[in-house]
Amino acid sequence: MTQPPDFDAAGYVRQAGRRTRMNQREFAAARAVSASTVSRTEAGRTPITLASDRSPLGKRQVAPRRAPGHRSVNTRSALGEHPVASQTSARLTSRTVYAIEMTEPGGPDVLRWTEVPDPRPAAGEVLLDVTATALNRADLQQRQGRYPPPPGASEILGLECSGTVRQLGAGVTGWRIGDEVCALLAGGGYAEQVVVPAGQLMPVPRGLDLYAAAALPEVACTVWSNVVMTAGLHEGDVLLVHGGGSGIGTHAIQVATALGATVAVTAGSAAKLERCRSLGADILIDYTQQDFVDEVRAATDGHGADVVLDNMGAKYLARNVDVLAPDGHLVVIGLQGGRTAELDLATLLSKRASVTATGLRGRPVTGESSKAAVVAAVVANVWPMVADGRVRPIVHTELPVTEAARAHTLLDSADVVGKIVLRVR
Numbered sequence: 022m023t024q025p026p027d028f029d030a031a032g033y034v035r036q037a038g039r040r041t042r043m044n045q046r047e048f049a050a051a052r053a054v055s056a057s058t059v060s061r062t063e064a065g066r067t068p069i070t071l072a073s074d075r076s077p078l079g080k081r082q083v084a085p086r087r088a089p090g091h092r093s094v095n096t097r098s099a100l101g102e103h104p105v106a107s108q109t110s111a112r113l114t115s116r117t118v119y120a121i122e123m124t125e126p127g128g129p130d131v132l133r134w135t136e137v138p139d140p141r142p143a144a145g146e147v148l149l150d151v152t153a154t155a156l157n158r159a160d161l162q163q164r165q166g167r168y169p170p171p172p173g174a175s176e177i178l179g180l181e182c183s184g185t186v187r188q189l190g191a192g193v194t195g196w197r198i199g200d201e202v203c204a205l206l207a208g209g210g211y212a213e214q215v216v217v218p219a220g221q222l223m224p225v226p227r228g229l230d231l232y233a234a235a236a237l238p239e240v241a242c243t244v245w246s247n248v249v250m251t252a253g254l255h256e257g258d259v260l261l262v263h264g265g266g267s268g269i270g271t272h273a274i275q276v277a278t279a280l281g282a283t284v285a286v287t288a289g290s291a292a293k294l295e296r297c298r299s300l301g302a303d304i305l306i307d308y309t310q311q312d313f314v315d316e317v318r319a320a321t322d323g324h325g326a327d328v329v330l331d332n333m334g335a336k337y338l339a340r341n342v343d344v345l346a347p348d349g350h351l352v353v354i355g356l357q358g359g360r361t362a363e364l365d366l367a368t369l370l371s372k373r374a375s376v377t378a379t380g381l382r383g384r385p386v387t388g389e390s391s392k393a394a395v396v397a398a399v400v401a402n403v404w405p406m407v408a409d410g411r412v413r414p415i416v417h418t419e420l421p422v423t424e425a426a427r428a429h430t431l432l433d434s435a436d437v438v439g440k441i442v443l444r445v446r
């Protein structure tokens with residue numbers, strides 16, 4: 022007789038004292054075995070709850086699934102499109118959870134909409150029904166195997182989402198089932214459901230729908246934590262933002278403009294620079310033709326930039342230090358131009374300048390410098406700017422989450438200004 026494997030609802034298998042996450046195929050097979058032998062399950066094991074057990078109607082539901090994210094009537098069946106999912110569909114019900122998973126590290130075609138272990142909220146966490154998620158450059162790097170999730174985080178892509186509170190873990194206060202929210206995630210957003218620490222939930226800013234709200238958590242938390250909490254940008258300061266047309270850049274321009282700063286941006290085309298100008302940027306620099314040190318100095322009477330928000334890392338380090346004003350602050354948040362470079366300490370010393378590099382995803386969940394602290398600051402300071410229209414989500418396009426591969430190709434194309442939103446429902 023085949024015994025059900027010793028696995029839990031989160032898709033971890035326990036063998037010889039080790040806890041290892043199953044891949045999608047192992048998980049589907051284990052569920053099938055467990056379903057057929059559930060009445061013979063040994064005491065002490067935790068068989069997974071099949072979707073039929075959770076049906077509010079108390080009976081098995083086998084309605085065909087519709088591909089998510091389509092708001093039109095003519096939707097395509099996700100199961101029909103993806104052979105891995107269809108293999109398991111006969112044994113599963115409409116209450117199973119689907120997500121974009123990677124078959125292996127690689128190009129966009131490794132992304133598959135497929136069944137995954139359903140997430141369960143632990144103490145202090147909240148389970149969301151995801152309405153939409155949004156792409157970040159980090160997703161492309163994770164897909165390529167170059168940016169693994171931090172320990173304990175979901176391996177599913179997705180650093181932000183919007184949705185509805187479905188279940189509260191023990192001890193969660195301040196949120197109710199049915200609340201519409203958006204959230205900063207350490208992973209897991211490309212899915213129908215995700216668990217998130219309660220401190221990383223945010224109300225949907227007034228005036229936005231859930232699709233627009235999905236485009237804000239990562240950019241708002243990154244920009245506020247770096248430009249204001251770390252670098253201390255003030256009214257009247259000069260901010261230089263590299264990659265002004267990026268998701269981060271388009272948000273940084275608006276926040277800094279709302280704070281009364283002068284904003285300089287770099288971008289790779291006149292069209293992107295024009296979009297940056299329309300969002301409030303004052304100094305426009307085409308990095309393919311102009312030197313940003315010369316341009317910022319010329320436009321600021323030699324003062325330079327009080328704060329630089331940098332996505333390039335090594336490639337721009339020397340020039341970023343050069344362009345800093347006295348007491349200036351360079352914040353490196355991306356390494357698109359490499360990670361290792363020489364730093365001229367004499368230049369820093371003479372300007373009393375500082376260089377900081379920060380990551381949002383790896384911050385602790387709570388406490389000092391945590392994601393919860395950043396989220397609270399964003400809700401207090403940025404959400405009012407969104408509510409009164411000074412800051413808007415800049416969404417290049419919306420696609421169904423089943424087209425995540427197309428979205429990844431698009432973000433890599435340099436044609437995108439702002440964010441790409443993936444509709445999950």
Ligand SMILES: NC(=O)c1ccc[n+]([C@@H]2O[C@H](COP(=O)([O-])OP(=O)(O)OC[C@H]3O[C@@H](n4cnc5c(N)ncnc54)[C@H](OP(=O)(O)O)[C@@H]3O)[C@@H](O)[C@H]2O)c1
Pocket residue numbers: 156157158159239243263264265266267268269270287288289290293308332333353354355356357379380381382432435436439
């Ligand atoms: N540390 C953190 O916590 C954190 C959090 C979020 C994001 N980030 C980083 O912030 C950056 C932006 O993220 P995103 O998701 O908004 O990315 P994105 O939308 O994919 O944008 C990437 C940008 O890089 C720009 N770029 C490429 N080469 C450039 C160059 N030589 N000089 C200046 N800009 C150049 C591109 O502009 P053109 O098309 O005009 O070339 C593009 O706008 C990424 O590096 C990301 O890793 C860091």
